[in-house]
Amino acid sequence: MDGPKRTEKELLRLINEGDEQARYLLYAQYSRYLSAVCSRYIADDEDLKDVLQESFLKIFRSIGDFGYRGEGSLKAWMSRIVLNESLVWLKQRRHxxxxxxxxxxxxxxxxxxxxxxxxxxxxxxxxxxxxxxxxxxxxxxxxxxxxxxxxxxxxxxxxxxxxxxxxxxxxxxxxxxxxxxxxxxxxxxxxxxxxx
Amino acid sequence: MEDWQKDIHDRMEHFEADAPQGLWEAICSAESNAAAPAMGAGKGGSRRLWSWGAAVAACLLLFGMVQPILNGPETPPARMAQVRPVYKNKVLTGRGLPTQEPVCQAAGNALLAMGNTCPAGMEEFPLRDADAFGQPSGEAANEQTSAPSQSSGAPAASPAARGLQSDLPKDPGGEVDRSEKRKKGRFEIALTTATGNGGKARRLYNGGAVSASSVLGDSEWADSPLLGIMTMNRGAETERKITYHMPVRTGFSVCYRINDRWGIETGLSYAFVGSDIFEGTAANYVEEKQKLHYLGIPLGVSCRLASWRRLDVYLTGNVMAEQCVYAGSAKRFYIAGKLQGEEANALSQRPLQWSVGAKAGLQYNFSERFSVYAEPGCIYYFDDRSPLETVFKKRPFDFSLNLGLRCSLGKKKV
CATH class of the missing domain: 1.10.10.10 (Winged helix-like DNA-binding domain superfamily/Winged helix DNA-binding domain)
Incomplete structure (x- = not known):
């Protein structure tokens, strides 16, 4: 991880300000947690990478619309996106x-x-x-x-x-x-x- | 939850694992691939738009200039044949029926029963149709059996019945005791429409302990609005309300008269069963419209109790097996009162519904062949052991009202 952990509010502020490194900071801070969430549903490592990629793309696309509601809300929101993507993937591929x-x-x-x-x-x-x-x-x-x-x-x-x-x-x-x-x-x- | 499961929950809730190798690079690559065509379209897009606009304007101008030259002198519109539309009487008459040579000796007058058109809701439900069922709802579902006779399309109001009456042979006599002179064929065919009662059901559920996920916003739930609704309703008391629409049944039956009193009957029936389901809270909820189509085969006996002038009174009892041939569901998902998504699919359950019924019948014979009848009765639906929530489960014992026209076939007894 690069530097100390930042608060969710700070990360959101940086992202909304257009900070070039802000997305990477978000990824670095939460990728391990989100990988753990996703890997509980997706057993294959290649598929896991695909689902996580889609999840992060979705997170970055819609983070501008996210309404911050206190520390922990961003983490919970991202984990719900990952869960949603995992279930959709499982259903679509008839797994x-x-x-x-x-x-x-x-x-x-x-x-x-x-x-x-x-x-x-x-x-x-x-x-x-x-x-x-x-x-x-x-x-x-x-x-x-x-x-x-x-x-x-x-x-x-x-x-x-x-x-x-x-x-x-x-x-x-x-x-x-x-x-x-x-x-x-x-x-x-x-x-x-x-x-x- | 057992202790060991609670332990697994607590440990996995904050567990972290290594991200797949090259994930960040894959994300960056995917983002730049997604951005490149969009950027290209942006740069040259406006130029292309102007080019297209200019081309269209030029074509229109050219057409406007050339058309007067190409058109000759005005020609009068072609004369249309003076055709008056003819509406043929589509009502079946005795003459329209194939002549039958019943196995057993035919007797008496021939009565042909006529029925009504199929009820609303037979067509495939549209995805965005707010009233996918086209059925009466709410209070109409709880009307008594006398009321449904008005909505089921009484035979007297149908064009079929009106056309039928014009073909009826006139009664040559005056007050004649029909019970002696009326001779009935052994086969009778009836087309009927029936309906029963609807109903409502309501259940409350508690959503469970409050967690951080319950304070999420309503963004980005388009792919799984149901998950969003569950998340938003975590900790809240949710409600499940079901409104059952009146089932509507139509079909035809064939009755073979063993003797003047007893007969056995069978036939084919179609039933439409619909329900509206609301589940969630006032802000976050799912609206579902469920439609089931059944085809059934009844098997029963009838017993003519008495006849007086033009009236017959009889009893029937039957058992029916109805197979659900199609079950569909259309759902709408609302979060914070806003529509987040819609879903329509066919349900996999196709239950077989058994029922037994008994009816008392009153038949008015307005000619030797034709009669109208009303059969109020009751019916009991057995549990079909499926997860579908239908009015058959809500009200297994129900009253019904059959209305129809009847015609008996076969040769008259001399």
């Missing part, structure tokens, strides 16, 4: 399949998975590894805190399909978390043996 996988691990374990100590990067990778439909519903429900009703309206599916996809996403994610723990416990065990 949103809500077919249910025939998987043994479709039931949630009795004990909820323990996420304590698991790095955020690992959780992010696990979410990206979910099938498209599961991942989209999981993101919208758990992270965007949308209801099944809203998700059904957004994605053009039934509420029951949304609930079913979420249930399966949670089961798959729980299995991945458990597997991650087992793998890391095994690795830690081997390391401890070697150094003992």
């Amino acid at each position: 949103l399949s809500f077919a249910e996988l025939d998987d043994e691990a479709m039931n949630l374990p009795d004990a909820p998975p323990d996420t304590e100590g698991i790095p955020a990067e690992a959780i992010h990778r696990m979410i990206r590894a979910l099938p498209d439909g599961y991942r989209t519903v999981f993101n919208l429900y758990v992270i965007e805190e949308k209801s099944h009703r809203e998700i059904a309206a957004l994605l053009g599916i039934k509420e029951s399909t949304s609930a079913s996809q979420l249930h399966r996403a949670k089961a798959l994610l729980a299995a991945m978390i458990t597997q991650f723990r087992n793998d890391n416990d095994t690795t830690d065990g081997r390391l401890a043996e070697r150094h003992s």
Whole structure:
């Protein structure tokens, strides 16, 4: 990042004044956050770059019309654009399949998975590894805190399909978390043996 | 939300990841590509516009100068044939029907039932038509069954009925007991129009906890206005109101008389079911118009209870299977009271609707072949197990009123 972080108000002032570097400053300050948002929905890295490119173009085109409403409003506005572009891309390319996988691990374990100590990067990778439909519903429900009703309206599916996809996403994610723990416990065990 | 999901939410909410390699360069490249043709058009655009304008002006001037020279002396307009439009009577008459040799012996008078035109709303709905249904709305949806008979197009008012009456054979006798002398064919065909009641429904929802995203402006939601509406309504109490329009049904039925009292009938019916849905808050909302078209096949029995002079009283009971052949939805999205987008699509659900009904019929035989009838009755709609919200689900038990013209076919008994 170039220099210290600037406030949203300052960034908007610079952009509206036509400062040549202002757009790059905005990009530099928020590209990592917006990449994280987008990559939760778009699994392929090439597609991710395309969607982010379109999102930033849209942000730069319409930032002049944005009404600032306090610190955080610009970040939220940009993330909504990225989310919108991601969903449109998924729908247009028919990547949103809500077919249910025939998987043994479709039931949630009795004990909820323990996420304590698991790095955020690992959780992010696990979410990206979910099938498209599961991942989209999981993101919208758990992270965007949308209801099944809203998700059904957004994605053009039934509420029951949304609930079913979420249930399966949670089961798959729980299995991945458990597997991650087992793998890391095994690795830690081997390391401890070697150094003992 | 469970604890582990809450933990994932909290961690992912502010998580950051490396941007793809070369993203900024790709953005700059895309911006400059988008700007270049626009700039080119700007520089030479005004020059080209002037050139085109001059060319058009020159052509007009030339045409104006040359035309008087090219035109000869004025010629009178060609004489049009004096043709008076003839409106043929399109009403079916007994003569127009193919002669039938029923399997069983035909008997009695022939009555041909005539029906009405199809109801409004059969055409494809236009995207920007504010009244896509063309149906009565609001209070009209809650009128009693007697009122719909006025809007369903009573046969007496139709040109078909008026034309029909001119073809009727005159009654040679005076007050004659028709119940003895009237002989009916075993086959009867009826064309009918029916309607039922509409209704309204209203539900309130709470939008959930307030978050920073609820203070966003209403800009840039054109691609996903629904997402914008949900975002703007976060934390607010949203409302869902549904206005069900009166379902309108039309069709024809064929009845085979087993004997003088009993008959079995079947046929084909078309039904139009529409509803208006409002969801959101006063400022941010979605207006949806839902249209469903059904084709159905009824199967029933009728029992003639009594006859007196020109009147027949009977009961019918039937079961009907109606298949939704088309379901469409037209939505309009409003943010801060302004239209942000429109969407029209066909719905994927095509439910099969079962129903059972019973009617009491009153038939007036104004000739040996033709009669008019009214059949008030009730009908029960079974749950079609689809997510569509229709008046069939809102009011599974409903009253109905069938009106129609009837004609019996086949040879008269001698």
